[in-house]
Amino acid sequence: DAKTTQPPSMDCAEGRAANLPCNHSTISGNEYVYWYRQIHSQGPQYIIHGLKNNETNEMASLIITEDRKSSTLILPHATLRDTAVYYCIAAYNQFYFGTGTSLTVIP
C-alpha cells in the first residue's frame, strides 16, 4: 500500500471549513483513498473514500488531484466535535495507518 504524508497538526476556527491535505505520491492505480478520524480512546470512524473522482457525503468532501498523488478532505463547517486525529489511507485491501493530522477546532 502507498505511504501517505499528512501535516502533524492543524487548527481551525469553529464554523469555518477545515481543509486537511494528504500526499500519496506512490499510489497505484487500484488503490483507493480513504479518510478516517479517531477521537481519543475510540475506534476510527469512517468518513469518506474515493478512487479518482471527487466525492461528497453528509460528513465531508474529498478532492483528489487529477494525477491522484494528493487529496484534500474538506469539513465544510467545522464544529468542536470534529476535533480528532484524521487519517488518510491509500489502500487496496489492508490498511496501514500513518501518523495522521491532529485537528483542533477552536471556539
Added chain:
Amino acid sequence: GAVVSQHPSWVICKSGTSVKIECRSLDFQATTMFWYRQFPKQSLMLMATSNEGSKATYEQGVEKDKFLINHASLTLSTLTVTSAHPEDSSFYICSASALAGIRTDTQYFGPGTRLTVL
C-alpha cells in the same frame, strides 16, 4: 448501518493469564475482519487479517501463537492474547469489511478494547 461491537471494552488481567476479545458485526456479514493495536500516542498497527473460515494472516513481527485469531462465522471474530505480559497492554481494535480480503472495501471499526496486564 455498518456497526461493529467489541467486548469487553476494557479488561485488567494478571501476567500469565489469557484474555479473549470478541468482535462482532451487528448489521452486516463480515467476510474479512482485521485486528489492530494502538499504543499510547501512536497510530494503529495492523496485526492480522482474517477471512471467515480461513486461518488468519499475521503481519510481520506479530506472534501467531501468542495472538490467536478465530473467525468462525460471518459476524464474529475473536482475538485471544495468550500468556499476557505487561508489554501486551494496549488498545486493541477490530474492523470488519463485507468483501473478501483480496479486494478493497471500506472497513468499519469497533470501539476498541483497553487491555491492561498487571
